[in-house]
Amino acid sequence: MDVTRHCTAALLGVALLPTLAVGAGFDCERASTPVEHSICADAELDALDARLAELYRAARERLVPAEREALRQTQRSWLAARNRCGPHRDCLRAQYLQRIEALAPPRARLTHSGPHYQLEASYPVFAGAPETINRAVRAFVQEQVDAFLASTEELLADPEPPLGPAWSFALEGEAGHRTDTLQVIAFEGYAYYGGAHGMPLFAPLLLDLSEARALDPAELFRADSDWLARLARLSRAALAGRDLLGADADWVNQGTAPVAENYQLLLPGPDGLTVIFPPYAVAAYAAGAQRVLIPYAEIDDLLARPLRAP
Structure with missing residues (x-):
């Protein structure tokens, strides 16, 4: 275990009250509270803490400054509830799973299979955003999927198509950097049409929030x-x-x-x-x-x- 790992509280960026958590993260060799000892000694809790830290960081990046304070306040409340668990593992685990579910952005999935191929795409859904925003994201994903399907149809139409292992297409989008007028969604994945290897996919979506459209x-x-x-x-x-x-x-x-x-x-x-x-x-x-x-x-x-x- 990395003894210099910073726990979720570090992401708040402020010194919390001692009864909540240390402000700048803690060295597991110097863990002093029952909660700290429990997290540092348990591989699953350690992994859940790392996952929550990642989700919290991503959530902050998706928000404009005016919205970040509300997120920080809900995180403070959660930390207080987590610390009330003391060293009880089941309680700590339940608190982490509940908070991870709350911070994980909703997602949509698209799957399809056909002669000698299968595809899957997933992408974020922006709760509370105008429908035009989510519609633009769906349209972008469908464009990538349609390109793969067109390629498979063309290859399958060949009298001697390059078969072998089944072809595949996987694409996953993660909401990232955001400004007042721009939402970045990083789509990455993998496409395979036979041969020695497939190709990694990169399809950044630069979404203009004022016009709900993809930017060139x-x-x-x-x-x-x-x-x-x-x-x-x-x-x-x-x-x-x-x-x-x-x-x-x-x-x-x-x-x-x-x-x-x-x-x-x-x-x-x-x-x-x-x-x-x-x-x-x-x-x-x-x-x-x-x-x-x-x-x-x-x-x-x-x-x-x-x-x-x-």
Whole structure:
């Protein structure tokens, strides 16, 4: 067990009353309360605490500042209820499961199977949001699914289709960074059409909250800016120090060239803009996808809208 693990209370970002929990997380070697000892000594409770910490962090990132205080207050109340369990494992476990269920965002699932293939997609549902927002998310997912189904129909129509193991498509979306006007949903997954291996999928959804529509990556930038050239330069500089398993300069330069098709996978986040280069874009499949984080300070002058959370 990692004795420097920070428990859920650390995510509150404030010093809570001693009767609730330590404010900055605790070193399990220095655990002093029955609750702390119980969590540190139990593998399942430790895992539940880590899962709750992840969900709490994600929930905060989905909210604008005005909504975060309400979340923090509900977390304070939960911590008080959890600590009233004392060292009783069943009580602690029940409290964690209840809070995890409360913080886990609702999701929708889409499944389908056909001749020699199966697919599954899941995506977040935004409770309380206008229906136009959820409709836009569903439409985006359906677009990805329809593309897979069209490919399978084309392959199956071939007199000698590339069969072998069943083909598959899996896509999962997670709500991430949010500003007053933008909700980022990171869709990732895997598609297999036969052969030695499938391909990882990356499909960021940049959802304009005011118009309930998916943004083209170019819409993040001013129309009169040379944003492609800037991203190309910064991406090449970031990739220069990496082990790309033998990829030569021509490969990297082609994959990072300042053309729109190389910069379709953009993920705004709290610390900057992540550019995703899928396998084969700048290196061999074995090197995996390459992600480059570009701090906003490097591109603020190019942006058409603020991407930092307010």
